Amino acid sequence: MFDLDGTLVDSVLDIHAALNQALVICGYPVVAESQSREWVGNGARALVNRALLGCLHPEREHIELERVLDVFYTQYRVENGRHSVCYDGAQALLARLRAVGCKVAIVTNKPFEHAQQLVAQLALEHDVLLGGDSLAHRKPHPQPLLHCLAHFSVRPEEAVMVGDSVSDFEAAHAAKVPVIGVSYGYNHGLPIDARNLDGLVDSLNELG
Numbered sequence: 001m002f003d004l005d006g007t008l009v010d011s012v013l014d015i016h017a018a019l020n021q022a023l024v025i026c027g028y029p030v031v032a033e034s035q036s037r038e039w040v041g042n043g044a045r046a047l048v049n050r051a052l053l054g055c056l057h058p059e060r061e062h063i064e065l066e067r068v069l070d071v072f073y074t075q076y077r078v079e080n081g082r083h084s085v086c087y088d089g090a091q092a093l094l095a096r097l098r099a100v101g102c103k104v105a106i107v108t109n110k111p112f113e114h115a116q117q118l119v120a121q122l123a124l125e126h127d128v129l130l131g132g133d134s135l136a137h138r139k140p141h142p143q144p145l146l147h148c149l150a151h152f153s154v155r156p157e158e159a160v161m162v163g164d165s166v167s168d169f170e171a172a173h174a175a176k177v178p179v180i181g182v183s184y185g186y187n188h189g190l191p192i193d194a195r196n197l198d199g200l201v202d203s204l205n206e207l208g
Contacts, residue, residue, distance in 0.1 A: 001148055001177070003139075003163035004108035004115060005040055006185030008090040008124060008204075012037050013083035018076035019051055025075075026068045028055050038189030041165045043109045043132050048072055073111075080114050081121040087184065089204035094125045096208050103127045105148040109138045109167065127152075140170035145177055160198075162207070169196060180207070 005011045016036035023030050031051050039050045048069045094104050105128040108115050112131025119129060128151060130144045137143040149159060161172035164185020172179035173196070180199040181192050194200040201207060 001105045001107050001145060001159060001161045002094070003161075003165070003168045003185075004106055004110060004118070006164035006187070007087070007162060007168075007182055008094075008106070009084050009086055009118065009122060011080075011084040011118065012040060012186070014079045014081065015040055015047070015076070017083070018072055018079040019047060021075040021079075022048070022068050022072035023051060025071050026064070028052060028068070037186055040186045041109065041167055041188055043138065044072060044076075044111070045069060076114060077117075081118050084118060084122065086122050086124070087182075087204060089207075091123060091125070093204050093208050098125050098127070103152045103154075105130065105152075107139065107144045107148065107161075107171075108132065139167040140174070142171050142174035145171050145175040149175070149177070162204075164192075166190070 002008055012033065016033050019036055020030040039047045049065060052065060052068060097104055104126045106119060106124065106126045107130045109132035111133050115129060115131045119126065128148055130147065132138040135143050135147060145161060149156060156176040157178070159177050161168060161177050161179045162182065163169065163179065164182045165187040169179050169181065178198040180201060181194065181197045183192060183200060183202045192200065
């Protein structure tokens with residue numbers, strides 16, 4: 001099982017462009033790319049909420065958040081995949097795993113519509129794709145991982161989760177699935193604590 005953004009794909013430039021376009025359209029100040037990079041990983045609502053922190057009047061906070069979020073989704077449909085690139089080794093690793101009979105699931109908090117578009121555009125081979133809206137819960141809840149285990153009829157110890165952020169790690173721990181972290185991802189701008197992982201790699205070329 002693989003996370004998408006920050007693990008298989010560097011998609012920050014698309015997300016950042018859509019976020020700033022939404023902020024400008026709605027009359028709010030833009031944010032720096034470094035800020036967007038730190039905020040990626042918990043879904044669009046959390047991203048927009050962080051960007052608007054301190055800008056909203058308490059009485060209109062919910063209304064404005066929903067307005068900016070709607071505009072963000074509209075802009076992201078245009079930007080999605082425009083600047084995104086696969087991390088080195090991502091496409092080859094997924095293809096190699098499937099060629100030897102391993103089942104590959106991509107589990108992301110990105111809405112399924114956007115994830116499907118991006119995965120298809122970048123030719124990332126997989127057997128199952130779950131978006132943040134595919135099930136009742138998303139990472140760090142273990143439900144997406146447990147769903148994949150049930151779908152493939154495998155035990156937790158027969159699987160592995162590869163991700164870049166605490167959301168991936170917590171989901172894996174809760175599902176009792178071994179977890180490998182990648183050092184190059186986002187992780188909300190925080191360093192990765194390798195002590196809580198079963199492995200840490202600097203490149204996907206180190207796997208498989």
